[in-house]
Amino acid sequence: MTKLTGNTDLSESLLSNHKPVILETQGLTRYFGKAAAVNNLSITVEQGEVFGLLGPNGAGKSTAIKMLTTLLPLSTGSATIAGYDVTHQSAQVRRLFGYVPQALSADGSLTGYENLLIFAKLYDIPAKYRQRRIKEVLDFMGLQAAAHRLVRNYSGGMIRKLEIAQSIMHHPKILFLDEPTVGLDPIARTQVWQLVEQLRVDYDTTIFLTTHFLEEADNLCSRVAIMQQGQVVTKGAPNELKASLGKPNATLDDVFIHYTGDQITSGVSYRDTARTRRTAQRLG
Numbered sequence: 001m002t003k004l005t006g007n008t009d010l011s012e013s014l015l016s017n018h019k020p021v022i023l024e025t026q027g028l029t030r031y032f033g034k035a036a037a038v039n040n041l042s043i044t045v046e047q048g049e050v051f052g053l054l055g056p057n058g059a060g061k062s063t064a065i066k067m068l069t070t071l072l073p074l075s076t077g078s079a080t081i082a083g084y085d086v087t088h089q090s091a092q093v094r095r096l097f098g099y100v101p102q103a104l105s106a107d108g109s110l111t112g113y114e115n116l117l118i119f120a121k122l123y124d125i126p127a128k129y130r131q132r133r134i135k136e137v138l139d140f141m142g143l144q145a146a147a148h149r150l151v152r153n154y155s156g157g158m159i160r161k162l163e164i165a166q167s168i169m170h171h172p173k174i175l176f177l178d179e180p181t182v183g184l185d186p187i188a189r190t191q192v193w194q195l196v197e198q199l200r201v202d203y204d205t206t207i208f209l210t211t212h213f214l215e216e217a218d219n220l221c222s223r224v225a226i227m228q229q230g231q232v233v234t235k236g237a238p239n240e241l242k243a244s245l246g247k248p249n250a251t252l253d254d255v256f257i258h259y260t261g262d263q264i265t266s267g268v269s270y271r272d273t274a275r276t277r278r279t280a281q282r283l284g
């Protein structure tokens with residue numbers, strides 16, 4: 001995969017510059033019945049960093065994102081975004097983030113422009129600014145030429161770019177991306193990551209992503225937390241985590257195996273495979 005320029009050095013300088021904390025969780029926990037899908041998650045994310053929540057299918061990543069985006073109540077613990085509590089100040093929190101879920105969030109029967117117009121209205125962008133903002137995000141995502149085509153005729157990479165465009169209409173401070181590259185071919189994947197990196201550089205947007213592609217996280221993230229069965233098994237800067245193994249050329253896969261005694265590919269069930277294939281199918 002293409003290495004995005006300067007990422008690791010920049011992340012280290014970000015950490016040493018002590019940028020403000022934009023997201024903080026303490027003991028974040030969510031039960032489904034008696035099982036804890038997320039168990040005692042405590043993390044901080046600094047403004048302008050790319051933070052990765054990593055782990056295999058079923059580790060609890062999506063559940064964590066759903067709690068942080070106010071879609072799922074917390075069982076116990078707390079979480080804040082820019083100082084606002086996700087449980088008690090959910091209206092303020094919702095204005096601050098963009099969210100691209102795993103499920104399709106663009107309407108295939110509409111054009112890209114029409115999808116963006118819906119989001120502009122949803123985000124209360126005043127009518128007189130809507131056209132300008134839609135043009136800006138189309139330009140940023142390189143989707144101008146396709147703006148008036150039906151989304152059902154877009155490629156997978158174009159759909160994902162449109163979904164990101166929708167989610168940044170209101171200039172969010174933090175963007176949540178849940179498995180954003182599942183089902184994309186390598187070229188589309190690289191394009192998506194370049195755009196994500198550009199968002200961070202141009203607008204200081206904090207990126208909070210989940211992925212089970214560890215190499216990808218290594219290339220993009222300033223810091224990561226690795227989850228397994230609802231719990232964080234280790235967290236830190238990828239380079240620090242790899243160095244901590246004391247083994248030359250260690251990878252994040254090695255880190256994962258070291259802390260969990262397992263392979264990230266383990267536990268891939270029929271459900272996981274079916275879901276990945278469904279995603280791949282819809283993204284063409």
Ligand SMILES: Nc1ncnc2c1ncn2[C@@H]1O[C@H](COP(=O)(O)OP(=O)(O)OP(=O)(O)O)[C@@H](O)[C@H]1O
Nearest residue numbers: 032037055056057058059060061062063064179272
């Ligand atoms: N609504 C729900 N009801 C019951 N159990 C759930 C629900 N949502 C998730 N779970 C369970 O919680 C655990 C964590 O799931 P979650 O989707 O958060 O994991 P994940 O790391 O995001 O994996 P994936 O990438 O497969 O979605 C899994 O065991 C899952 O079956």
